[in-house]
Amino acid sequence: MSELTIGQLAKETGCKVPTIRYFEKIGMLPEPARSAGNTRIYNAATMARLTFICHCRELGFPQKAVRELLGLVDHPDQSCETVTKIAATQLDHVNQRISHLAALKVELERMISSCNGGRVAQCRIVESLADGTHATS
Amino acid sequence: MSELTIGQLAKETGCKVPTIRYFEKIGMLPEPARSAGNTRIYNAATMARLTFICHCRELGFPQKAVRELLGLVDHPDQSCETVTKIAATQLDHVNQRISHLAALKVELERMISSCNGGRVAQCRIVESLADGTHATS
DNA sequence: CTACTACCTATAGTAACTATAGATTCAAGC
DNA sequence: GCTTGAATCTATAGTTACTATAGGTAGTAG
Missing domain, CATH: 1.20.5 (Single alpha-helices involved in coiled-coils or other helix-helix interfaces)
Structure with a gap:
């Protein structure tokens, strides 16, 4: 089950569907692949990333700090x-x-x-x- | 130095002046005494309360949770x-x-x-x- | 092939501040 | 006592980070 729709991803992470689209819009999540019918298709890496973002949010980190932490992930070298x-x-x-x-x-x-x-x-x-x-x- | 203006309180707590007035407006801080010229005058108890609110905010607690905690303070019996x-x-x-x-x-x-x-x-x-x-x- | 749910985009609304505008007050220096 | 500049006042508008709504399309069960 490595491919997920946005609804499945929402259920897995506890993050609401519109919030996931919002994170994509502001560039914190990558634009996912699309099915023939234009629905978003997510992989495990994106799920891990979203789970991380959600945890940061629960911990009250400002978005800027989360972006910095994600920056470490995105550019490990x-x-x-x-x-x-x-x-x-x-x-x-x-x-x-x-x-x-x-x-x-x-x-x-x-x-x-x-x-x-x-x-x-x-x-x-x-x-x-x-x-x-x-x-x- | 048990009496403070809003500016001094802001400096002591690190909370911005408009935010202090905002907390008063929404009932998280009590309405303070006023000088002859209508400026707010704060005491040490209010400063402690505000410091607490600011810490809670840094910790990312939602306002509702902060209100509950303050409720414990306000009604200890x-x-x-x-x-x-x-x-x-x-x-x-x-x-x-x-x-x-x-x-x-x-x-x-x-x-x-x-x-x-x-x-x-x-x-x-x-x-x-x-x-x-x-x-x- | 219809009915129902999940998904799509775009836009409006909410929560919790934060900044701005314009008027008043305080405190220091002349 | 008067000026002048910073701090305060109220009221309102703007920002950030979501969250909900509206109106339409896509997938799927019967």
């Missing part, structure tokens, strides 16, 4: 300098995100586990993510 | 059932994000470290994030 710079920048963002999320995770877990008297005593979610500030709620 | 349900749902999302980001991090690090021959041999970013698929690039 670029100079190391270029690749490393882009990858390092993205890695910074990823690490920041992970640490923010870890803080949020701790606080959510605390809220869930502190639920034993029928009421949650205090919510410190804001404080947990408002680092560098002196929150006085 | 809700029933445990409500809080736990919301917190658990958000925790699920957070955990998903963390694991996706961890996968991306590994791949970015691999790309950076594999850069020793002047060229990056192969880019497997797509494959690393396109789990569940059999990418044949």
